Amino acid sequence: MTTATHQPATAADTFAARRQSPVQRVQQVLHAYPTISPVLVLIAASVVFTIVNSRFADPQSLSLVFQQVAVVAALAIGQTLIILTAGIDLSVGAIAILSMMIMAKLSMDHGMPGIPAIIVGIAVGTLAGLVNGLLVTRIKLPPFIVTLGTLSVFTALGLLYSKGQSVEAASMPAVVNWTGTTFAVGQFRITVGVVLVLVLYAITAFALSQTGWGKHVYAVGDDAEAARLVGIRVNRVLLSVYTVAGLIYGITAWILIGRAGSASPNALTDANLESITAVVIGGTSLFGGRGLVVGSLLGAVIVGVFRSGLSLAGVDDQYRVLAIGVLVIAAVAVDQWIRKVRA
Amino acid sequence: MTQLAHGSAPAPVPPADTRQPVLEARSLVKTFGRVVGLDGVDLQLFPGEVLAIIGDNGAGKSTLIKCLTGAYTPDAGEMLLDGQPVHFKRPQDARDAGIETVYQTLAVAPALDITSNLYLGREFRRKGPLGSVLRMLDKKAMRDNAGTSMSDLGIGTIQNMSQAVETLSGGQRQAVAVARSAMFATKLVILDEPTAALGVKETGQVLKMIEEVKNRGLPVILISHNMPNVFEVADRIHIQRLGASAGVITPQSHTMSEAVAIMTGATTLAETPGRAG
Numbered sequence: 369m370t371t372a373t374h375q376p377a378t379a380a381d382t383f384a385a386r387r388q389s390p391v392q393r394v395q396q397v398l399h400a401y402p403t404i405s406p407v408l409v410l411i412a413a414s415v416v417f418t419i420v421n422s423r424f425a426d427p428q429s430l431s432l433v434f435q436q437v438a439v440v441a442a443l444a445i446g447q448t449l450i451i452l453t454a455g456i457d458l459s460v461g462a463i464a465i466l467s468m469m470i471m472a473k474l475s476m477d478h479g480m481p482g483i484p485a486i487i488v489g490i491a492v493g494t495l496a497g498l499v500n501g502l503l504v505t506r507i508k509l510p511p512f513i514v515t516l517g518t519l520s521v522f523t524a525l526g527l528l529y530s531k532g533q534s535v536e537a538a539s540m541p542a543v544v545n546w547t548g549t550t551f552a553v554g555q556f557r558i559t560v561g562v563v564l565v566l567v568l569y570a571i572t573a574f575a576l577s578q579t580g581w582g583k584h585v586y587a588v589g590d591d592a593e594a595a596r597l598v599g600i601r602v603n604r605v606l607l608s609v610y611t612v613a614g615l616i617y618g619i620t621a622w623i624l625i626g627r628a629g630s631a632s633p634n635a636l637t638d639a640n641l642e643s644i645t646a647v648v649i650g651g652t653s654l655f656g657g658r659g660l661v662v663g664s665l666l667g668a669v670i671v672g673v674f675r676s677g678l679s680l681a682g683v684d685d686q687y688r689v690l691a692i693g694v695l696v697i698a699a700v701a702v703d704q705w706i707r708k709v710r711a
Numbered sequence: 712m713t714q715l716a717h718g719s720a721p722a723p724v725p726p727a728d729t730r731q732p733v734l735e736a737r738s739l740v741k742t743f744g745r746v747v748g749l750d751g752v753d754l755q756l757f758p759g760e761v762l763a764i765i766g767d768n769g770a771g772k773s774t775l776i777k778c779l780t781g782a783y784t785p786d787a788g789e790m791l792l793d794g795q796p797v798h799f800k801r802p803q804d805a806r807d808a809g810i811e812t813v814y815q816t817l818a819v820a821p822a823l824d825i826t827s828n829l830y831l832g833r834e835f836r837r838k839g840p841l842g843s844v845l846r847m848l849d850k851k852a853m854r855d856n857a858g859t860s861m862s863d864l865g866i867g868t869i870q871n872m873s874q875a876v877e878t879l880s881g882g883q884r885q886a887v888a889v890a891r892s893a894m895f896a897t898k899l900v901i902l903d904e905p906t907a908a909l910g911v912k913e914t915g916q917v918l919k920m921i922e923e924v925k926n927r928g929l930p931v932i933l934i935s936h937n938m939p940n941v942f943e944v945a946d947r948i949h950i951q952r953l954g955a956s957a958g959v960i961t962p963q964s965h966t967m968s969e970a971v972a973i974m975t976g977a978t979t980l981a982e983t984p985g986r987a988g
């Protein structure tokens with residue numbers, strides 16, 4: 369990790385070339401690979417929970433963990449993109465619910481075939497993301513305020529449109545609830561929704577790490593003014609990020625119908641905080657510009673693992689809530705610490 | 712004060728109006744509410760020269776180059792590039808015109824690696840459908856090309872081009888920013904206080920890079936507070952004072968202390984015309 373432009377000449381150079389303590393090395397490794405922490409937490413938790421109750425590692429209980437975390441993991445993709453730009457999205461759940469109610473009502477009440485209903489629902493989610501993006505870039509309001517406002521707006525629209533009523537998946541065309549279909553992989557029961565989430569992660573990870581757009585997302589979150597000065601169209605990048613996030617929430621709505629077996633306007637009450645939790649535990653910095661989307665998948669799975677492991681250990685569910693709270697604070701503290709790395 | 716003779720001794724400056732300036736600004740005005748950043752500034756940059764801009768803090772040096780590079784839009788005044796009027800609305804416009812700038816605040820993305828920073832905003836894409844359909848970056852080509860460009864500029868070897876810029880020393884970061892501008896400039900390079908935060912050795916490196924850019928035939932605008940540095944590398948010196956131009960001198964026409972006196976308002980160019988320049 370050391371860099372030598374020239375042989376040390378000044379006292380400052382000698383200082384810079386000093387040997388590093390083990391703690392500093394850990395800091396540097398975590399700085400280069402921030403996803404190491406969630407990986408270690410996941411491994412440690414899994415080992416402990418398996419020792420406490422071996423049923424934790426059963427394919428059935430692990431399959432259930434994946435199915436349970438799929439929706440939050442999917443929402444966390446959009447949340448990650450926005451947090452990478454140093455923003456935050458509080459309207460995550462509201463957009464997903466709005467999209468979901470549109471898919472459900474269109475296909476049931478209005479007799480629209482399943483696929484067009486799904487497409488319209490996803491399109492509305494995308495549009496909702498675009499609205500967030502326009503408010504952030506054109507009116508220049510802080511993302512926190514914009515999405516706090518649209519949280520209420522989209523929630524109200526979802527309730528008004530659905531008249532507050534749930535729709536049972538059984539009364540919808542099969543394709544609308546196809547994401548809940550399970551199939552066996554070895555001893556595991558996997559749903560179509562889980563596969564869809566993994567595909568979304570793969571696409572997003574590719575876009576972030578292999579395309580210019582991905583570099584620009586990081587640069588904008590790192591230092592928006594610097595990004596502007598090097599010629600990046602900062603507003604365009606932000607607008608694309610909020611819109612893509614809306615698209616992902618729309619797709620998540622489809623996954624949610626399959627998972628829940630119904631479309632209820634009162635579902636996903638904790639989606640905002642849960643998606644932010646997954647992102648933060650996954651090692652993405654709330655200050656923007658650093659983190660990996662796969663970390664958020666790990667973060668979501670960690671929450672699911674704690675839920676399953678602690679319940680199998682016969683512990684009150686409040687201990688899970690407590691443990692996740694501690695993890696969030698620890699993750700942010702670690703992020704603060706590794707951001708202090710200097711040459 | 713001694714004058715530092717340098718490798719390619721600066722030729723005596725010919726009368727200003729005989730050559731077409733590469734970049735020319737006329738009566739630039741830029742205000743920030745009640746604060747006047749630029750109060751009608753003229754500037755000319757001639758082919759192949761290093762033009763230094765000196766001035767006290769707040770004299771409007773950074774504002775001037777931000778107007779020249781599209782980071783700010785001037786309220787009034789005009790700009791000509793190779794004699795053609797230009798209006799830069801954003802930094803990208805100036806870049807597209809071949810002007811590369813290293814801003815005082817060092818516009819880098821600290822968390823991104825060196826190669827990504829060098830190519831930020833103009834990444835290479837893969838050939839074929841991987842690039843055109845999947846928009847995939849050609850990371851290897853960028854890395855190879857970056858390594859060559861850095862060593863061409865005499866920036867030693869940064870061993871690991873994939874390390875984050877924030878893990879570099881101040882001098883190395885500055886080198887990355889200067890390298891980026893030198894790699895892509897086709898008309899001119901602008902450096903805003905590139906050595907302000909650097910030690911002696913690192914400053915020497917940056918001055919060498921400026922010479923290297925000049926040897927490639929590109930004119931350079933260098934903003935600096937450091938009089939010995941300015942007198943070492945500059946062909947002409949534009950003195951900025953209270954948002955306006957206080958005159959243009961050369962290292963031959965004036966001494967460092969005269970330059971400082973004009974810069975601080977202790978005297979004026981009219982009172983201190985210097986030796987024939």
Ligand SMILES: Nc1ncnc2c1ncn2[C@@H]1O[C@H](COP(=O)(O)OP(=O)(O)O)[C@@H](O)[C@H]1O
Pocket residue numbers: 743746747748766767768769770771772773774775
């Ligand atoms: N973005 C801005 N908003 C308000 N005032 C500014 C801004 N940029 C520069 N100024 C003001 O313009 C004047 C010139 O500043 P600047 O160009 O940064 O000076 P220099 O680079 O010569 O030190 C100063 O009074 C400064 O406070």
Ligand SMILES: [Mg+2]
Pocket residue numbers: 772773774815
């Ligand atoms: Mg300045």
